[in-house]
Amino acid sequence: MGIVGAGPAGIYAADLLTKDETLAAAGVRPSIDVLDRLPAPYGLVRYGVAPDHPRIRQIQGALHKVLDRPQVRFLGNVDYGVDLKLEDLRRHYDAVVFATGSDRDRRLDIPGIDLPGSHGAADFVAWYDSHPDAPEAWPLGGTAAAVLGAGNVAVDVARILAKHADDLLDTDITDNVHRDLAAKRITDVHVFARRGIAQAKFTPMELRELDQQPGVEVVVDPEECELDAAGIAAVNGSNQIRTNVRILQDWAVRDPRGEPRRVHLHFLQRPVAVLGADRVTGLRTERTEPDGSGGVRGTGRFLEYEVQSVYRAIGYLGSPLADLPFDEERGVVPNARGRVLDLDERPVPGVYVTGWIKRGPVGLIGHTKGDALETVACLAADLAALPRAAEPDPEALIRLLHARGVPFTTWEGWQRLERHEEELGRARGRRRTKVRSRAEMTRICRTRD
Structure with a gap:
């Protein structure tokens, strides 16, 4: 087989x-x-x-x-x-x-989506996970970023964008990832979901982790936490949705902690355009409202946010x-x-x-x-x-x-690479550090002990 x-x-x-x-x-x-x-x-x-x-x-x-x-x-x-x-x-x-x-990232066909500074989440994930085909450097300019989507990938992207680079030093990230994350100046990450809080797809564990990072707090607008009849039915029919809604509603009414970095969770907002002439300078959204059946419809009311990058996390292909x-x-x-x-x-x-x-x-x-x-x-x-x-x-x-x-690699070769990564990690006080280069990975796998 x-x-x-x-x-x-x-x-x-x-x-x-x-x-x-x-x-x-x-x-x-x-x-x-x-x-x-x-x-x-x-x-x-x-x-x-x-x-x-x-x-x-x-x-x-x-x-x-x-x-x-x-x-x-x-x-x-x-x-x-x-x-x-x-x-x-x-x-x-x-x-x-x-x-x-x-x-591959699923496309979002709105004006400005191909501007420099607009990225697919899959590409960003590949970069911070040191995929051998990902670029060595990642453009993390500006102070505000937008993430489009309401699933676990969107939450992961938002968390990495908001997290202090040194809080990842006990992981297997490579030096180039730490270098670029340490240089970023992002203070605000805006996550946009076109539907309501009862329709968000992230799991409670992923959601809670957003607010458990040192120096980061999650901001939720109380007006976006109201439930219609379809939302109430969804809450009554799912423990996961019930937990998500409770977490979000609790965050919406608490006092600000004054942390230096913030993740803003926006619901009932549909991205309609990425703004900018030669690179991303903002995002325009349309306010939506529940349609009574779990979906949403546009209201004709538009909002604009000043951001310098946009990450599309609306699904993979x-x-x-x-x-x-x-x-x-x-x-x-x-x-x-x-x-x-x-x-x-x-x-x-x-x-x-x-x-x-x-x-x-x-x-x-x-x-x-x-x-x-x-x-x-x-x-x-x-x-x-x-x-x-x-x-x-x-x-x-x-x-x-x-x-x-x-130049194929084998199971024995992978075990050599695994030992090599563990040795790299020990030298940095970690469990392991990845080898990023495909050529170097292959060389280590194919070199006999």
Whole structure:
């Protein structure tokens, strides 16, 4: 079996394939290759979770155990669509599962969105998580920033923008990230949600963390905390929403603490234009009002905020995959319960998807397990009828990569890199410090002890 993508979705699929009862009953003990375009595994957990969330990053421990199994092989720095094509994978594997996730920001088509100083949240997250393809420096000029969105990514971006750089020194951030964050002068971060407080998508834990940072307080307008009938129904139907609403309403009526940095949470405001001539100088929003069914409608009343940067956190999209159909609007590969569908909506034999490239960027990391379970169940049910790989020998793929000059990394190489990062961290009094350069990551992974 081949899995493209070594993030949680791909590794959960590998885990389930090694345990599947249908395969075991048929006497099948699958050998699984997990491939990734990056030299290191873990995907979103390593490069999509804020560095000050070590509890979530502990998921790496569980993922490590799966990749450490003898029937699972990790091959990193292998770029699907460049180093290998679909025909290569089908020649070497009985079935292929794509778990490439969602790596692009969803666009927001409003005037000024492409001005310098306007950014996608995915790009900013990649930078502060030291993704090897992210730029070394990030423009953090000005004293005020706007974040568009009301989900956990928006909250993460706002928190990093407001946080003092030295409060991240016990994390694995690289020196370039600390340098740029230490130089920023941002005192006010404005977060905009077009709907009301009962429709916000962040989790209570993420929300509380905003207000637990030294030198930062959260500001909420009491007028934006009123609930209509749909909002009251949402509160009564969900513990998470009830908790969020209670936190926000408490913040709205408390006395200011006078902290030097502030995160302003704005509700019922729809961004309509990014302002500026040659770079961002402001944001225009339209005040909205509840429409009675959980949505909102415009009021024709407009507000303007002086900001020098705008971060778009309104959702992610997957990227097209070579030789596979793609739904550009949803940013997913068309599928039925994980079975990839061709242009005639017929299953493509032996080709599957799981995770966000299957269903879009919804849910937390843990939800990916149930998603993988559905895909693996379909694969196991189909396996007896699938055409067998022409070259199933595990070494055949290695020979192909060598022949194409692909400097792939291995599980043993990743463990060398992991030890190296831990040594870098100890020298700084931390648990670990990431290596940012792809070339350096690859060199360390491929250098024998």
